Amino acid sequence: MTAKNAELERFVLVATVARKFDLPEELAGRLRGSTPKELEADAKALQAFVTPAAPLNLGGGLTPSDEDDGEMDPRKLARRSRRF
Numbered sequence: 001m002t003a004k005n006a007e008l009e010r011f012v013l014v015a016t017v018a019r020k021f022d023l024p025e026e027l028a029g030r031l032r033g034s035t036p037k038e039l040e041a042d043a044k045a046l047q048a049f050v051t052p053a054a055p056l057n058l059g060g061g062l063t064p065s066d067e068d069d070g071e072m073d074p075r076k077l078a079r080r081s082r083r084f
Helices: 002-020 035-050 074-083
Strands: none
Touching: 002 035
């Protein structure tokens, strides 16, 4: 009974860590470690191979500048854009 309980606890721990790092189920069973910290370190290493790197800036050119005063009047915006 104790062995079965330990097995189920490990299964839940591995599944939780895999979910936290968005690992597919196929890789969850390959996680190595006996503590949550060790499993998370291994999951983080595997995640680098699974998850594509996202661009640093997802603004698409719409990132507000420091000069943005929140003005939304089209005429003022047009005048301002002509100055540059």
